[in-house]
Amino acid sequence: MLTNMPDLSHGDDIDVAAVNSLRSAVMRLGRRLKHQRVDESLSPTEMSVLGTLARCGHATPGELARKEHVQPPSMTRIVALLEAKGLVRLEPHPDDRRQKVVSQTEQAEAMLEESRRRRNAWLASLAEGLDEDDWAKLRAAAPVLEKLAHL
Amino acid sequence: MLTNMPDLSHGDDIDVAAVNSLRSAVMRLGRRLKHQRVDESLSPTEMSVLGTLARCGHATPGELARKEHVQPPSMTRIVALLEAKGLVRLEPHPDDRRQKVVSQTEQAEAMLEESRRRRNAWLASLAEGLDEDDWAKLRAAAPVLEKLAHL
């Protein structure tokens, strides 16, 4: 098992175990965080679209479909639902009359903020079960995990 | 923002930022790991059921439904699909003739192993972009993340 893995330049057998441990923990923790939802009426993809818009500011339906790994007709429907809920705004594209520009409303921004707050609170309450040493290790690793997540 | 959070016993403002960073990174990394699938024909819940069986050895459909946060009729269908694919085995319950016992086959075990291998390889290739210091921080944090994921 675990053969044929790309060697880390600084790696050895301990790294294989560390990678495995990291993968397992990140996936499980990610799943549990996802369950801490603030609005049950939004589908995972709808939430994800709002998150993307929060990062990018605005995007066309086609761009959103590619980023969310969803087909264009699905994104048409998702954007229409989000618009009906008052969470996104659609405007004509300045250069290309075929395209549209989708951006988030202030209501969406507030909802995302509340969602982050709730998940942070849940994670923080979990972290209370850790001792100071463990917590220090997590604090040190957090920026590295962020770097990894954006690579 | 981020007010009304439960205080960590050893916490301060730096912890709020760390929790936020941790949450964001874990969720994003988890999503990207999930996309590294070995078998497109298995739904997320089917994969999750196999993972649960791998940990628990065996379970009844009712237990699986509770663990996967799915209603019993949905689990009936999922178990039937997995059985048709040769990934689980159904046996009568020894003490209660209403219940059944579901366990994974060797084929499922092999598939899960391949899935872990693939995701580990992807994560390891990402980690090659880190320097030795950062990697050491991740290695130190991995067991803590595992502890957190199981709390």
Place this chain on the structure above:
DNA sequence: TATTGTTATACTCTATAACTATA
């Protein structure tokens, strides 16, 4: 002629309600 987005339609996954068998 290629591209962006939409409409029409079908498939997958999950839920609720009603049913059967066993405790």
Place this chain on the structure above:
DNA sequence: TATAGTTATAGAGTATAACAATA
């Protein structure tokens, strides 16, 4: 009477195919 699991049916969410408008 309560519980485990199933069947029947409906509702989301997404995909593919065919189409309209614009580049």
